[in-house]
Amino acid sequence: MTASEHTTDATGPVPTGTALRDALWTRIDERADEFLSWLVELAAQPSVSVTGEGVRECAALLTDILKRIGVDSETLETGGSPIVWAALGEHSAEDTPHLLIYGHYDVVPAGDPADWPFPPFEPTVHEGALWGRGVGDSKGQLLAHLCALAVWTDVTGAPPPLRLDLMLDGEDETGSLNTRRFIAEHPERFTADALYTSDASTLGLWQPALFLGVRGALYLEFTCEGSPQEWHSASYGGILPNPADRLTRALASLTDADGHILVDGFHDGIEPVPESVRTAAAALPDTFLPPAQDLGVRAYTTSDPVDAMFFSPRICVCGIEAGYTGEGLKMAVPTRATAKVDIALMPGQSPARTAQLIRRHLDDHGWDDITFTVLADCPPSSIPDTHPLVTTARAALGAVWGQEAAVIPSIGGGGVFGAFVEHAGLPCLLVPYGQPDLQEHSSQEHFSLEWFRNGIKTSAEVLRRLAEGEATGWTRRVPSKEAG
Template identity: 30%
Template structure:
């Protein structure tokens, strides 16, 4: 006599069966170049929002699906379109919020892509395209899991569900806090799943338990009232580039570690991680040494870093024999988990002002701050997530720290202080998010959908 398959088995079967259609839908989303930067066609972002709203409606799960915007505090502008789909909880079940974002990074130099950035291409078990991993795969992991859950649970689906797909995460989530305030009652949740992180590798899942904060700003260094001839005055008059180079060099010690007094580091254990793995995952060539001190993952997860990510200066093609009067750079600092981003920025500003060479004049502008995050791993939702990942991937999950930042999580904590927050994702170390040839490992996506389907199915059986 054959026994009936368990609910978990049925959920996994439904998840598996939905993978082909989920990947087809993902491919359609990748073809939409939805970029929140004003210089790009904003109708594409509207098109992306409409397409995801349609996918949400077609799950048959939600009581209401809306495309909404919110005001950007301190301006007369509104943010980019977000999808908010809601289903009320029934019979005492919890409510789960599923977050991802549908906007993507600009593609950068098309010549660096092996295939067109907005033409989804499968090769060697990976789907290539801008947003294929970050974060349209997160969007489709949610949609695919909801489809499978609906197929199995049917009329017994009592779980409350909030699907929140943001449209401006890559552009700073400028209206995020206001959006939460505007829709607080509709979005109130017991568990929040943020699908915008990564995994230990393509086979091993991870629960992200720490994130660094960020402090990004524009620094202008000025030494002259106007440009002057470098032959006539060079050697006596400091140009802005000379001052900028000398000033920026004080931010790091001889090993490349941050040398700014007042920037904190977190003391926490990290898993084994070799230099060879770092070279493979980061693309660090032989002969180029890693920077910093201590365990490699501690440098990435628990210590501050400072990177110059942009510069306004004369191009090579337009170079002339001129002493430059000013230079503007973009400085991006990652702040150790647990340190307030305002405190970190104040320390960096004080350091730069104290070390300005030749009396150079410094101007700080476009300051953007975001606090890091430490997950409370003691709640039942984290335990459920670990179990679901173990059963969905077939491997024990790893507690992961991430060197990047998701500043809006602080807004979620502030607006919904009682919610348990789970940070998950579908990326692996070779996804190259934000870089040319971004890609999604297809087997990782399959397992992520399996795990999230199990998680939702199991929470659907709980009472608050």
């Protein structure tokens, strides 16, 4: 028996090390057509969380796919879309690494079928990619993890010698509100050492990449009321309080001309950025952000948009509605004005505290009549670039792709990750398997078959490195008593 083999209960010796890696990758190549058929089957099942169409049927299909690979699962009710949950290796040794793999199976609506090159729920292979709603966001990326488990059992005769929890969420595209509540109410389920997920694309990079966190989000709807009826603006304009004028002035007071936020205390508590993370951001290729002209504008609002994107909180007015906006003119003082505002938050900031600071700012500056409602919020999440899961994923991506993975500090806020941090204390790593032109949420959504296969290989290599003790520095996490 060589150093790359050991005997198990399986028939014959089982490879280890790079021999195991090669065996797993070979088996992935051999089963590529079968795994593609699974993805076609999964993507053909609608699972539109905003309407509920097909969501429970898709959860049942995932349960069936898990059975095919020898994994028993349970369906957890949340008050909304169900969670499909599976736990492997529960009786492993205490020091065995414990990983939670998260994915979501719901999709956004397909929209008008006439806009699609192929029917959205009839997945079609075309020019090296699978086209259809949800193929890349995120059924294909979720399925990559399950396929990796399937080939592991093929090659070794048993599941990976790890503690693995699988959590498949059915309402990511609607904010995972019920899922977030489930996490808060059941912290005992979330005792893993770290969370690994694959979603989204590598943005502008045609190379492997990973995200160290998700920027927090606070989405507010502001309202300013005026007179209950319209009055002629030629007589009363500039005399009566104008909701449109008051609201726009109030919003303008939140930032200076360069976008720096002027709300007292807003930046308090923001965690310092490690120099290594700033260095990684500075090393991103120029293609990461296209020239401003390619986006239809003359210039970015800052000389360093990459730094501003990752390391500064930002306020974006997404929409304003007030007064008469129809054809022609109508001379009338508006009775009401509303605005929707998206606020990006950094690690160390809390959506609830941020809302309190904005309320105080409005009151202190004479806009106490302006109200706002929180439409959505999500605390930021981050994982240190030195965390063993990060170094393991970087090594796995490098081995699969033959090139170093880009380290991207964060991705746009929202979703469920903040809840894992807030209620379970879980460090979360996002490793996208989608190519830059994935075009999720559009009628051009398509998932590269090469990237799908490499995603499966990456998941298999992450599992191998964890199982064989190559995740240097991995320690079991003690769940925080404060979590939950």
